[in-house]
Amino acid sequence: MESNDAEKVGNKEIIHQLISFAIKHRKIMQHYLDKTGVYHAQHRLLMEIARNPNVSQNDIARSMDVSAATIAVSLKKLENKGYIRRETDEGDNRLNKIIITEKGNNVVEQSKQIFKQTNQKVFEGFTYDEKCTLFVLLQKLDNNLNKMEEEIKSKKERT
Template sequence: MKEMDKMSPDNNREIILQLICFAIKHRKIMQHYLDKTGVYQAQHRLLIEVFQNPSASQNDLARSMEVSPATIAVALKKLEKGGYIHREMDEGDNRFNKITLTEKGNRVVEQSRKIFETTNQKVFEGFTEDEKSVLLTLLQKLNHNLTKMEDEIKTEKRKDSKL
């Protein structure tokens, strides 16, 4: 009997464990390589966000990263102190700062992008394009199911708060 014929709903737990193990290993490996750039993992994410959204305000960054403005403010302060970003007062509104990368920040973003690219290549070594396509479709289905569960939880919380 083929391996696929043996698959049953009992394998759900093992599949979830494999996904969790993958995520943990991937994070550790990425952290190892990203540490060499001198910037913490969360700061990489913020630097890349600034790179992709030049002159974005702190509030824009907080919204796009789905974190509080206070969290962004603390991270930006550290990045500015380290010489990775520059904040400039918005000419139209003094309450807002436009965030831009310095040359040092751009170098870290480029290093990070190379690390991500190299790691992605190694992770998918030996995979055909068809296999990657099937995996992507399956992961999208899993993500869709999780999104539905999140929506159910939000609805449940709204109902509970009205009681």
């Protein structure tokens, strides 16, 4: 980067670049993931179920930080389309285990390939050292945001 460019780069410009990257990345990912036949929220849900076999609806809601009602709607759609099935827990009839089907696993595998290919393209031309530096810098940003979240949380608890 030339010195004239470096002088123009402030916090606002860096934040704008990070947000712009996140928006573009999400649009591109959505374009490729749409080909799997599963919507964004359903896709996230399928990936979560694949990572946690026989998970309960409540556990999914907690891990994804959404309401059980929201999860129920998405699960119903996934079940109707044959991506998952539910089985009653033998130990507790009130609980349903969510099981991914072969059709669901196919989408998960397809998605993993999409993630892998996209990640390779995003980091094309980066050296290992550049990726390490970027990772460390992003961790610093994340730590600062974590501190801010904790401040907000503690202020809410005091009021």
